[in-house]
Amino acid sequence: METRPKIALFQCKWCLYSQPDQNWVDNDLPSSMYLVKLPCTGRINPLYILNAAQGGADGIVISGCLPEKCHYKEGNLSALRQHEEFLNFLDYIGYERSRVRFVWLDLQDRGRIQKELADFEAEIAKLGKAKVLATRTNVSPGGQYA
Amino acid sequence: MMYILEKKNVDQTLSEWSAKYEVYTPQKVEAYSQFLPFTESSELALNEPLNTRYPPKSLFLPQSEVMLKYNKRLNKFDEIKILPEKRIIFGIRPCDASAITLLDTVFDTDEYQDPYWTERRENTILVGLGCSEPPSTCFCTTVGYGPFNQDGLDALMTELDDVYVVEILSDKGQKLFSNFPASSKDQEQSVLNIQLKAKDLMEPAFETENLKQTLDQLFESDYWSEIAESCLGCGICTFLCPTCFCFDIVDEVQRNERIRNWDTCMFRIYSQEASGHNPRPTRAERTRQRLMHKYSYWLDHIDKIGCTGCGRCVRHCPVGLDIRAMLRAASNFEREVVNVG
Amino acid sequence: MPELTTELRKNIEQLLTDQVVDVVIAFKKADAPLRPQPAFFRNLEELEDLEYNGLCQNNLANYLTRYPHDTKIGIVVRGCESRSVNALIVEKQHPRENLYMIGIPCQGILDIRKIIKKTGEDVTGYSEDGDQVSVVYEGKEVNLQRSDLLHDSCLRCAHPNPVNADVLLGEPLPDGDPTIVRLAIEEFEALDRDERYAWFQKEAERCIRCYACREACPMCYCTECFVDHATPRWTESDISQAGTQAWHIIRAFHQAGRCTSCGACERACPMDIKMTYLTDKLNNDMLEVYQFETGMDDNTQPPFASFNLDDKNRFVI
Ligand code: SF4
Ligand code: SF4
Ligand code: SF4
Ligand code: SF4
Ligand code: SF4
Numbered sequence: 001m002e003t004r005p006k007i008a009l010f011q012c013k014w015c016l017y018s019q020p021d022q023n024w025v026d027n028d029l030p031s032s033m034y035l036v037k038l039p040c041t042g043r044i045n046p047l048y049i050l051n052a053a054q055g056g057a058d059g060i061v062i063s064g065c066l067p068e069k070c071h072y073k074e075g076n077l078s079a080l081r082q083h084e085e086f087l088n089f090l091d092y093i094g095y096e097r098s099r100v101r102f103v104w105l106d107l108q109d110r111g112r113i114q115k116e117l118a119d120f121e122a123e124i125a126k127l128g129k130a131k132v133l134a135t136r137t138n139v140s141p142g143g144q145y146a
Numbered sequence: 147m148m149y150i151l152e153k154k155n156v157d158q159t160l161s162e163w164s165a166k167y168e169v170y171t172p173q174k175v176e177a178y179s180q181f182l183p184f185t186e187s188s189e190l191a192l193n194e195p196l197n198t199r200y201p202p203k204s205l206f207l208p209q210s211e212v213m214l215k216y217n218k219r220l221n222k223f224d225e226i227k228i229l230p231e232k233r234i235i236f237g238i239r240p241c242d243a244s245a246i247t248l249l250d251t252v253f254d255t256d257e258y259q260d261p262y263w264t265e266r267r268e269n270t271i272l273v274g275l276g277c278s279e280p281p282s283t284c285f286c287t288t289v290g291y292g293p294f295n296q297d298g299l300d301a302l303m304t305e306l307d308d309v310y311v312v313e314i315l316s317d318k319g320q321k322l323f324s325n326f327p328a329s330s331k332d333q334e335q336s337v338l339n340i341q342l343k344a345k346d347l348m349e350p351a352f353e354t355e356n357l358k359q360t361l362d363q364l365f366e367s368d369y370w371s372e373i374a375e376s377c378l379g380c381g382i383c384t385f386l387c388p389t390c391f392c393f394d395i396v397d398e399v400q401r402n403e404r405i406r407n408w409d410t411c412m413f414r415i416y417s418q419e420a421s422g423h424n425p426r427p428t429r430a431e432r433t434r435q436r437l438m439h440k441y442s443y444w445l446d447h448i449d450k451i452g453c454t455g456c457g458r459c460v461r462h463c464p465v466g467l468d469i470r471a472m473l474r475a476a477s478n479f480e481r482e483v484v485n486v487g
Numbered sequence: 488m489p490e491l492t493t494e495l496r497k498n499i500e501q502l503l504t505d506q507v508v509d510v511v512i513a514f515k516k517a518d519a520p521l522r523p524q525p526a527f528f529r530n531l532e533e534l535e536d537l538e539y540n541g542l543c544q545n546n547l548a549n550y551l552t553r554y555p556h557d558t559k560i561g562i563v564v565r566g567c568e569s570r571s572v573n574a575l576i577v578e579k580q581h582p583r584e585n586l587y588m589i590g591i592p593c594q595g596i597l598d599i600r601k602i603i604k605k606t607g608e609d610v611t612g613y614s615e616d617g618d619q620v621s622v623v624y625e626g627k628e629v630n631l632q633r634s635d636l637l638h639d640s641c642l643r644c645a646h647p648n649p650v651n652a653d654v655l656l657g658e659p660l661p662d663g664d665p666t667i668v669r670l671a672i673e674e675f676e677a678l679d680r681d682e683r684y685a686w687f688q689k690e691a692e693r694c695i696r697c698y699a700c701r702e703a704c705p706m707c708y709c710t711e712c713f714v715d716h717a718t719p720r721w722t723e724s725d726i727s728q729a730g731t732q733a734w735h736i737i738r739a740f741h742q743a744g745r746c747t748s749c750g751a752c753e754r755a756c757p758m759d760i761k762m763t764y765l766t767d768k769l770n771n772d773m774l775e776v777y778q779f780e781t782g783m784d785d786n787t788q789p790p791f792a793s794f795n796l797d798d799k800n801r802f803v804i
Binding site for chain 2: 517518519520522523524525526527544545549550600603604607608609611693695696697698699701702703711715717720723724725726727754755757758759
């Protein structure tokens, strides 16, 4: 891949416990990475993941808090159930599951998000550009059936 | 003037035309047929008893049409090419061709012309195929059309043993077929017989006289909630209908496109207002709109019924709602009311 | 199945006469060939039109959510329909005490597409007797085997007997073989990634977004579906690849742990699009991961509505 892979980062706004990490994500994310901040991983509708994939994201990272550490008590538990199954399902219709990674962060994980993103970027670079589901291309002029 | 197109030459003729035109014919898809661009490997479905499932109105009013395209980089609108080349639509049924003439009165009037519609109309030749054995679910003759109706067509084919006899109905049609062998007097006579017989095979499906008045009187009655009780409120009867033309314009912001999509009065959100109020709150009012539009409002508009009897809505309604039965029930319903009163 | 229809009629007559229910949801004869119509019986005279046969292809549980909770509803249910009713009870869509389920051990629904593939599209008449089905095509009678015509969902059905019905008409049938549905999924999974995606594309792209699949599904009762939402818009509303694929993926996913594999969506689709290969996969996962089968009782919450701390072992850190 000539250019860097496009990566969408869905981040729960509580999960980066250290201020420098959050600052880095907010201000210094490489331009090939897109940040979507949410109140909780439980707020991530599977449609967001699908939208990112359709819009051309080569990889997707979801970062959230560990079980029992959720700001809303159990948002991450519901998220895990749904997202795991959603990925199973996307895999079933041909999407590479490895293009999506969960990062569950804990208090002592200072500096981990940078490492995870770098590591993930390298892996996605190996996989190449996403083809499956990356469908948000233009409709041919005049519409489908013209 | 009539010409002969031998069945065995159809493929060859279509590929010759393909050099100059984009040719569309009915082709097999799953258990149904649909108009698709002709290619060497196309599996033609000309002799199916039933019409294509997806209506050929889509060739003039595509289900999703790009109306505008914005180029963010250059900060200007891209040019939209509506039709790259001239087209032939081969094997369209008379009901669908008539439907297109009905839609002309919507998209191409003295006052307003829809450029997407008119450009496609001008650059398209319609070669029709009449129905020698009309299926049980069709009722074109009831609504004033017929299995060999000529409205909107440039040429009309009648199947006769191993040939199609082609009647020329316009200059465009004449140009297309002028090199073909002419038909014999006998053949022309047989064609006439076939056409008359087909028409006779079709029983009237309901009474159309005073139907409009009947429906108008029923506007506030319980008739609608009775017939619509099982309706799912899906888009089948209207999307597949060759005369339905409702659309909804949306901006696909992520793609910088403005798109016109088919819409239907059978959907709840069709009439949903921004305030949350819906003037057609239930499926009863929505069914009323569909039936009234076809059998009353079209008559106000051009004094013609806005249904050409193609039978698609009858065949494909997932809960077996049959427009013919609904209209018969309308006449009976009124009688009941009158009797009680 | 004339005997069954007669028995059904007697039953409904009794229910209406004794005022056990206000309305009975069943099927009646319709004019359109091959399509008996869902019907709502409130008085005895209408019962003449009652019909029950293998062509009754809708899932009647679909209509439950249209009534206020205090309406006493009688409903004719086959295996999957009873499970849909149970799932709706779990989701508090109608109280159990205001429901009366008339159960029919189910021989399976016939697929119109399989019939017209054998005859031709314009079928004008239909009758059935045991395993024999006879249809009229071009004025002639054509005899077919019932077992050749069953809808795919019914071929894979594991629970043809109604669950929790108030009355059962006819003897219970043996349960179906649960491995059959698994086989179909495995067959699909055995394809490689590109083949699977190609298959999915081919199906999804024929979609005309008529939403008949949604409207035919008892569990799709949201007042506002995600595709109807205008601000913000969740997905493209046109028939582009992105739009139709999103519709197919998310619709199916919303059914995880709620779908009863009745196949009503697939039967309603005007474009012959397959979609049970999607929902069956999700159902199977629900069974394997959470030991959950939809509608087997009327109080267990589906997996996505219930989660617990045991899940924490599944967080991969
Ligand atoms: S209303 Fe029905 S029969 Fe009439 S033109 Fe439309 S689809 Fe055909
Ligand atoms: S019947 Fe409904 S969808 Fe069809 S043109 Fe009229 S208003 Fe539009
Ligand atoms: S096709 Fe049938 S169920 Fe669907 S909207 Fe039309 S009448 Fe209603
Ligand atoms: S899936 Fe088919 S066989 Fe099983 S209960 Fe439902 S209708 Fe009957
Ligand atoms: S019924 Fe078929 S065509 Fe209609 S929206 Fe569903 S999948 Fe698409």
